[in-house]
Amino acid sequence: MVDLYPSDDEARELFAQYGVTVYDSAGLEEAFVLLFATDVLGDTYRPGSAEMRKLMDSRRRQTLGRLLLDAKDALGLPTDVVRDLSAALEDRNWLIHTFHRETLPDIVNAERRARLVTRLQKMQVRFAQLSDLLMDRVRSGLREKGASPEAIDRETQALLEAIHLAGEGG
Numbered sequence: 001m002v003d004l005y006p007s008d009d010e011a012r013e014l015f016a017q018y019g020v021t022v023y024d025s026a027g028l029e030e031a032f033v034l035l036f037a038t039d040v041l042g043d044t045y046r047p048g049s050a051e052m053r054k055l056m057d058s059r060r061r062q063t064l065g066r067l068l069l070d071a072k073d074a075l076g077l078p079t080d081v082v083r084d085l086s087a088a089l090e091d092r093n094w095l096i097h098t099f100h101r102e103t104l105p106d107i108v109n110a111e112r113r114a115r116l117v118t119r120l121q122k123m124q125v126r127f128a129q130l131s132d133l134l135m136d137r138v139r140s141g142l143r144e145k146g147a148s149p150e151a152i153d154r155e156t157q158a159l160l161e162a163i164h165l166a167g168e169g170g
Contacts, residue, residue, distance in 0.1 A: 024127035031134035032067040
């Protein structure tokens with residue numbers, strides 16, 4: 001039997017970076033869901049409400065591409081942000097649908113693995129920066145609704161709790 005997965009530290013670094021990058025891409029999707037929840041519901045937005053959960057559940061069933069298309073129309077995102085989100089979508093799709101097939105020969109070569117790690121790190125940074133940007137819009141929307149900094153902190157915590165509850169099916 002041929003071992004396609006080297007056990008050295010560099011190989012572990014590659015797989016760890018892949019996992020963190022995929023995790024941050026999911027964080028970007030969740031930031032979209034939260035932005036829709038706070039923006040689309042407008043003044044009727046209430047963390048943990050049945051209406052919010054229904055909207056978030058509906059959005060979670062959509063792909064990142066669908067979320068991006070809807071966001072262009074519904075959320076009025078600036079052109080440069082849409083461009084960056086489109087690039088992130090391409091990265092995310094490559095990670096999920098193509099990474100394994102295209103990188104199998106690179107995994108067994110230390111130099112090529114190092115290049116893959118660098119590529120994944122760049123993607124991870126893009127996902128994290130865009131998630132932060134969308135979450136800043138969430139907080140800005142809450143401020144526009146008259147929320148104080150303390151209330152925004154409470155709302156953010158409530159959103160995180162709602163995400164956790166939704167993940168448990170509750």
